[in-house]
Amino acid sequence: MLILASAIIIPVASGFAPGASFGERVLFGVIEGFVLAVITGQSLIAMQRRRISRDNKFAARSRDAEAAARQDVAIYLHSAVQPKLLAISREIASLKTSETTAIAERLDAVSEEFIREVSHSLYPPELLVSLEFGLETLLAGRAELILDKRLSTSSPVGLLSSKFGQKYLKTELRLEVGTNLNWAIYSVVRELVANDEKKDDVKEIIVSVLVEEKSVIVKVSDDGHSLPKKLTKGLGHLNVEKITADFGGTFKIKNLPLGVEARCIFPYEPITSLTATKNRRVEIESKGNTPDV
């Protein structure tokens, strides 16, 4: 539109009106200047938007690539290295002498302490099962978990319901959270709970993870002492802030009548496990599966 306008106005202003008076020529000149300024301004804004969009895409791709690599290594350690160590350990243990038993135990310890630790720090294998399983494992004996019903096994996936003529409302079906967001939620909960545990007067920690429209809201509250008026964010809070910001979310912390509440809001596009599973099924079926034995 602007190009069209400039194609008409600029030639007019530039002398294609031979009978125009001096005043009219000045007016046309002003219009020409104005149009050129608008065009240039709009072009610059469009360029800036494109650059920001490109930067965001690169950032998202880089974050996805990092998460995928982290997850791949964690899966390799958990699904390839650990079972191999276990098989070797079992073979050694089957020799049933005191020395072999001791060696097998040491191998088990290496597998437990080192392989598992590294695997966990990269991507907790519990999250490969589900967010619910990961959080329940993380918080066992440490905090109470309130998980949105649609993110838990209490909600049906609905994969078989059509076969039995049973119908669920879409709002009843289980939701799936992508692996990257799963990791982000798990990471902020881990940081915030560890932070709360450092306060010596905390008796109870409650973690809630709820889906509200297009957001996942993570709240971690404790019943310990309040925040000081001038809060200096520690490493834990800075980590949480970075993770939520990386995922386009927000992080806030506030005092409650009793205790403190930290709240992270992550943008989330709800997708049912049913839809996600159907999307993956084609890929899995195309590989072909037959019984091993």
Added chain:
Amino acid sequence: MIVEDDPNFAAILRNTFDLSEEFEVLNVWNSIDAFSIAFLNATLKQDWLPDLIVADLLSGEHVHHDSLTALLELRAEGFKFAVLLMSGLNLGAAEKIARKQGAKNFEVLSKSSKLDSKTIIDQALKSVRELN
């Protein structure tokens, strides 16, 4: 039925159950997806299912396909079978999640070099107890 993606451990489990005289192994599947597809192809009949499914927790073709979710989903749809879930992971959360659904005939077992045939069979028998 056994669902286990580690062929070494699958062979150990098969031998353990075959030699036990308490169980007969009907099939061994390399993933929960392979099991699920076979079940779908078998037109989802209760009599296709065994009394006990021994499954590795993370035997899915995809990270979002785990045995716990798949087997609890089947049970929620009314199918009856006992579950013995195995993993190198801490399975306390699996028990808690299964309990929330009021799951009976559900036992867990951690994989380690100390795991012997007797423990596997004892836990399997515990899982199938009072199945019907």
